[in-house]
Amino acid sequence: MNAILNAFSDERLNPTESSARFAMRERRPNLRAHLRNLEAEAIHIMREVVAEARNPALLFSGGKDSIVMLRIAEKAFRPDKFPFPLLHIDTEHNFPEVIAFRDKRVAELGEKLIARSVGDSIANGRVVLRRPDESRNPHQTVTLLDAIKEFEFDALFGGARRDEEKARAKERIVSHRDEWGQWDPKNQRPELWNLYNLRMHPGEHVRVFPLSNWTELDIWQYIAEQEIEVPAIYFAHRREIVERKGLLVPITSLTPAREGETIKTLSVRFRTVGDITCTAPVASNATNVDEVIEETVLARLTERGATRLDDQTSDASMEARKKEGYF
Amino acid sequence: MKPYVDSLRFSTAGSVDDGKSTLIGRLLYDSKSILEDTIAAVGRATTKRGQDGLDLSLLTDGLTAEREQGITIDVAHRYFATPRRRFVIADTPGHEQFTRNMVTGASTSDVAIVLVDASKGILPQTRRHAAVSALLDIPHVLLAVNKMDLVGYSESTFKAIKSDFKGIAAELRIRTLTVIPISALKGDNVVSKAVDGVDNLSWYNGPTLLEFLETVSVDRVRKTNLRFPVQLVSRVKFGPTQEHRGYLGHVESGRIKVGERVVVLPSRETARVLEIITVDGSRKTAGVGDAITVTLDRQIDLSRGDVIVEATGMPQITDRIRANVCWLGNAPLEVSRRYLIKHLTRAVRATIERVETHYDIETLKATRGAETLRTNDIGELVIRTSQPLIVDPYWANHATGSFIIIDEATNATVAAGTVLSEPELDGGYV
Numbered sequence: 010m011n012a013i014l015n016a017f018s019d020e021r022l023n024p025t026e027s028s029a030r031f032a033m034r035e036r037r038p039n040l041r042a043h044l045r046n047l048e049a050e051a052i053h054i055m056r057e058v059v060a061e062a063r064n065p066a067l068l069f070s071g072g073k074d075s076i077v078m079l080r081i082a083e084k085a086f087r088p089d090k091f092p093f094p095l096l097h098i099d100t101e102h103n104f105p106e107v108i109a110f111r112d113k114r115v116a117e118l119g120e121k122l123i124a125r126s127v128g129d130s131i132a133n134g135r136v137v138l139r140r141p142d143e144s145r146n147p148h149q150t151v152t153l154l155d156a157i158k159e160f161e162f163d164a165l166f167g168g169a170r171r172d173e174e175k176a177r178a179k180e181r182i183v184s185h186r187d188e189w190g191q192w193d194p195k196n197q198r199p200e201l202w203n204l205y206n207l208r209m210h211p212g213e214h215v216r217v218f219p220l221s222n223w224t225e226l227d228i229w230q231y232i233a234e235q236e237i238e239v240p241a242i243y244f245a246h247r248r249e250i251v252e253r254k255g256l257l258v259p260i261t262s263l264t265p266a267r268e269g270e271t272i273k274t275l276s277v278r279f280r281t282v283g284d285i286t287c288t289a290p291v292a293s294n295a296t297n298v299d300e301v302i303e304e305t306v307l308a309r310l311t312e313r314g315a316t317r318l319d320d321q322t323s324d325a326s327m328e329a330r331k332k333e334g335y336f
Numbered sequence: 337m338k339p340y341v342d343s344l345r346f347s348t349a350g351s352v353d354d355g356k357s358t359l360i361g362r363l364l365y366d367s368k369s370i371l372e373d374t375i376a377a378v379g380r381a382t383t384k385r386g387q388d389g390l391d392l393s394l395l396t397d398g399l400t401a402e403r404e405q406g407i408t409i410d411v412a413h414r415y416f417a418t419p420r421r422r423f424v425i426a427d428t429p430g431h432e433q434f435t436r437n438m439v440t441g442a443s444t445s446d447v448a449i450v451l452v453d454a455s456k457g458i459l460p461q462t463r464r465h466a467a468v469s470a471l472l473d474i475p476h477v478l479l480a481v482n483k484m485d486l487v488g489y490s491e492s493t494f495k496a497i498k499s500d501f502k503g504i505a506a507e508l509r510i511r512t513l514t515v516i517p518i519s520a521l522k523g524d525n526v527v528s529k530a531v532d533g534v535d536n537l538s539w540y541n542g543p544t545l546l547e548f549l550e551t552v553s554v555d556r557v558r559k560t561n562l563r564f565p566v567q568l569v570s571r572v573k574f575g576p577t578q579e580h581r582g583y584l585g586h587v588e589s590g591r592i593k594v595g596e597r598v599v600v601l602p603s604r605e606t607a608r609v610l611e612i613i614t615v616d617g618s619r620k621t622a623g624v625g626d627a628i629t630v631t632l633d634r635q636i637d638l639s640r641g642d643v644i645v646e647a648t649g650m651p652q653i654t655d656r657i658r659a660n661v662c663w664l665g666n667a668p669l670e671v672s673r674r675y676l677i678k679h680l681t682r683a684v685r686a687t688i689e690r691v692e693t694h695y696d697i698e699t700l701k702a703t704r705g706a707e708t709l710r711t712n713d714i715g716e717l718v719i720r721t722s723q724p725l726i727v728d729p730y731w732a733n734h735a736t737g738s739f740i741i742i743d744e745a746t747n748a749t750v751a752a753g754t755v756l757s758e759p760e761l762d763g764g765y766v
């Protein structure tokens with residue numbers, strides 16, 4: 010990192026220079042101010058929602074964005090307890106490290122975690138799979154909406170960011186859902202200044218995205234600055250994989266190699282973590298946060314393009330799922 | 337005031353086909369903010385349309401729902417960075433509902449980019465975009481005179497458009513105006529002045545569009561008096577004897593300092609600041625944008641919606657406000673109905689006492705005698721609220737001078753308002 014910093018530090022600033030180089034030699038105070046602005050905006054949003062919603066919850070999966078959300082919640086409410094429980098919609102197709110991390114973090118914070126699993130939804134007939142090994146990612150919607158009903162939640166904090174995907178780029182920070190949990194992209198409430206409209210009718214709820222204006226790079230720079238711990242699979246480790254459709258697919262009991270595929274052992278890390286059956290790692294040698302930041306600024310693929318097997322199916326798949334009530 | 341602005345928010349507005357999508361695509365592409373898979377997808381989409389190369393306007397292409405139903409969603413947010421700054425673009429479509437869209441996207445912009453097609457000159461919509469920029473008091477308006485290639489990069493065409501627009505800006509009392517010639521399609525003067533070594537705009541000596549965005553100075557908060565609206569009162573208590581409640585909030589303007597005397601509004605009770613608490617430790621002072629918890633040296637009846645201020649330069653406490661309002665709702669304003677107003681951290685019932693004037697959105701000329709406002713209309717209202725609001729005029733303080741109106745029946749956000757300074761209302765002030 011330092012070598013790279015020095016390599017660029019005396020060059021004249023060139024406006025066409027890539028953002029990658031920029032991020033590396035950005036001066037610290039500037040970065041701090043930028044992260045403080047993002048952090049303060051997120052805290053403000055969380056407090057507004059807690060003040061106006063009747064029964065909020067925070068979606069916590071053990072992934073990096075939701076880990077950052079917990080830090081924001083600490084900043085917003087400590088020394089008090091969080092004024093909401095944590096909710097994990099569990100596909101049960103998890104990387105074991107992530108679940109172990111989830112439980113450890115919850116215990117450290119002394120907060121309450123509610124877990125509801127897609128497996129329960131399958132058992133009680135609310136979810137029907139076409140194939141036993143299909144991705145459970147889209148089915149989380151049913152489990153999530155059932156949990157919202159069960160606990161009568163009216164506001165759910167999520168860690169989604171607008172830079173992730175083009176449907177998210179058009180979504181509000183406080184995003185209204187009708188009683189079916191559906192998002193209506195063309196009927197969103199105007200969101201002006203920092204005034205959020207949290208009024209809803211019974212049975213409706215809002216999804217709230219305090220990290221809307223953060224980018225993947227901001228998340229990692231914040232993790233570095235705050236010295237936030239994340240699950241080990243975000244760092245380079247050796248793992249058995251096969252190459253499929255230009256992606257690296259991890260070999261697990263749920264995702265065995267197919268006929269004719271060659272299993273290789275590579276140094277990889279995950280950029281996102283989700284359901285095992287649809288989360289692909291990227292080749293990487295980054296063993297710590299600084300090295301991940303370096304790789305992030307040099308990355309040539311978007312976070313979703315590089316890692317999500319399910320989003321590839323169609324350009325519009327996220328949009329379609331969101332409308333049905335997906336995160 | 338912030339010591340420096342490390343990120344800049346700008347909005348883009350233009351009539352259909354003025355080249356807005358091409359410009360945003362060019363900024364993202366030339367600043368190398370677009371990653372390979374996205375470029376590949378744009379390449380495929382370009383080919384699908386039977387064209388060669390990369391149609392940059394497709395970079396910001398819409399959702400399936402938008403394409404299928406021929407609609408456009410009012411605002412999309414995009415992010416990019418250069419060595420000097422990070423940028424947030426609020427990209428609002430120029431089609432139907434452009435007033436509503438622009439108001440929705442641009443309320444927190446530092447710069448409003450208004451596009452005009454050099455071969456067409458100023459259009460009625462250009463005036464409207466300028467008017468909305470003025471209404472929202474966006475600190476900088478940048479007129480981008482696009483498609484200079486279509487007019488042979490003519491200096492006189494540029495000058496004529498510039499002088500027309502200067503007239504409009506003066507009428508609207510736009511504070512800072514910059515006019516820049518570009519070709520979004522060819523790239524002239526967007527990121528760099530010359531393209532492939534050819535400088536088509538050799539007569540132009542100002543910054544390129546990106547250089548302007550990278551260097552424009554932004555002063556987001558003009559009013560320096562303390563405004564600290566209370567969001568929440570803590571359940572836990574603080575202090576050695578655990579007897580002080582914490583007031584959670586976000587400093588909207590000015591500074592709050594330990595030991596200083598403050599006034600709590602609307603009760604007007606005074607106290608001294610005992611502590612400024614954050615998870616990262618106690619602080620002596622906090623400034624604009626800081627999210628903090630404050631304790632006071634005396635027990636005061638204080639709840640969400642109250643505002644902690646300093647004793648000098650007090651805001652007005654009033655249950656009657658005069659404001660400019662942009663109507664966003666589908667149903668027109670009804671004078672007889674009750675609405676909700678959300679202002680700072682307070683929501684109060686309100687009725688519209690009267691529609692004072694209705695503005696012609698192209699000239700901003702006021703007509704009296706209007707009875708309602710419809711979607712996209714801008715007018716001046718006199719509003720009566722069930723409880724007092726703590727306001728400053730919008731021009732002096734965007735946070736304490738802005739509000740939204742919510743329809744109690746549908747819960748929709750139906751209007752955005754900016755408070756005017758009109759102290760001589762008949763008896764409205766407490």
Ligand SMILES: Nc1nc2c(ncn2[C@@H]2O[C@H](COP(=O)(O)OP(=O)(O)O)[C@@H](O)[C@H]2O)c(=O)[nH]1
Nearest residue numbers: 352353354355356357358393482483519520521
């Ligand atoms: N000649 C020329 N054409 C342009 C320029 N910028 C945009 N266009 C073209 O104008 C048309 C409309 O552009 P688009 O970006 O889609 O406009 P929007 O509706 O404002 O987003 C497209 O055919 C563009 O290629 C320019 O600088 N010069």
